[in-house]
Amino acid sequence: MRAITYDRFGPAAEVLVLEDLPTPNPAPGEVLVRLHNSGVNPSDIRARAGGRPGVTKPPFPKIVPHSDGAGVIEAVGEGISKARIGERVWIWNGQWQRAFGTAADYIALPSVQAVTLPDQTSFETGAILGIPGMTAVHAVLGGGDVAGKTVLISGGAGTVGNLAIQVAAASGATVLATARGESGLAAAREAGAAEVFDYTSDNLADQILEATRGALVDRIVEVEFGKNVETNTRVIAERGTIAAYGSAKDMTPVLPFYPLMFKAVTLDLVLVYLLSEAVRSTAIGSLTGLLEKGALDFRISETLDLTECAKAHDLIAEGNRAGSVLLKC
Known part of the structure; x- marks a missing residue:
């Protein structure tokens, strides 16, 4: 699969690399999601640039950035119902305390972190929900x-x-x-x-x-x-x-x-x-209800190809945008 990676802190154009990585297999309790979009957030830029206080080097030897994304479940690990295969989902904490996030064709992660996306909600919107x-x-x-x-x-x-x-x-x-x-x-x-x-x-x-x-x-x-x-x-x-x-x-x-x-x-x-399980569940329920009512309008500033990840990071860093920046996976 295609994936954007980095192994050191620095400017986006210098450290972000397009690689061909093996498609992951979902472990027990996990799902494999074929990503349609990856959401880019300011926290992703700070993490890649080494901007978090007290952090002097990346926490993993190789990192696929981004915590937000949306796509379709293609496979499930042991203990997860096969009924989830084909389900449209959005991702939370894709790269929080984990090495591989959503700037890739696929992500494998715990089933609970792939939330059902309402039928009327686009993958683009889904990639903005997590953060x-x-x-x-x-x-x-x-x-x-x-x-x-x-x-x-x-x-x-x-x-x-x-x-x-x-x-x-x-x-x-x-x-x-x-x-x-x-x-x-x-x-x-x-x-x-x-x-x-x-x-x-x-x-x-x-x-x-x-x-x-x-x-x-x-x-x-x-x-x-x-x-x-x-x-x-x-x-x-x-x-x-x-x-x-x-x-x-x-x-x-x-x-x-x-x-x-x-x-x-x-x-x-x-x-x-760091929301607790109960608090997160309540927030997800409220967010889902608002989505189903069509109460929210998600502004998108740019949608770029996965290969343009460095440009997406720079757009976020510049701050002159009126909406989210997404990657098409």
Whole structure:
């Protein structure tokens, strides 16, 4: 099978190699998936570039990158029903703590990590569900029902942020969002945000509170925790939750501890790779329900051939995109 591999950290064009590897055989409890698409995420780029704190070399001698993907089950290992053969599925944690991910023609992995893809959902959409889709759903709904509540989504033009707006709106919340630039603000508004704010504004918190007539926000979905913690502390309600899934611009933030404590704020640090079995099952159920209702619109910026993996990594690293980047396997 064709596979993209790397054995050292470095620039995408220098370390990513197209190889012909043996097609894996599914072990007991596993399924073999013929991949149609592989999703490329910022975490894949950081892993390949050696950008994770404290990691000085790849954890395996050879790595096939990418955790997200979608395709069809072609074979099953011992203990898995043959009825799964032919099933359309999407993948989660394809390359999390494993050597071989989805940037290949095939992947063999535990059966539970291949989730049934609704009939009306495309393989392209399926390749976005593992990290962006699950992060958005868990960040919005991980604390329970948001119907009738006010939810603020940071970075509403980004892949996760835009999906989070849609999840919150479809779940009955009043949605506020931040973004930047005319196109970003428009994208957040089109996704379902009732009010949209430019996150570069010096008086962002004042603008939010003016729009809500002083009412505080029940839940915040945050992509830049450290940079926005002061604003969020001002606008969050008592017993509210800040669900943060990123803090790239300030990786060692200082907290306004007492202002947060005296509102009894919950800080939920969202990492979908490490969800418990029960929490993941709930999130998958919520995501499947939204897909079946047609409530989510997944924006795709580029779909490239598997052989153009390095270009896909560079597109993600540049950051100038309006949607996900996929590979056609």
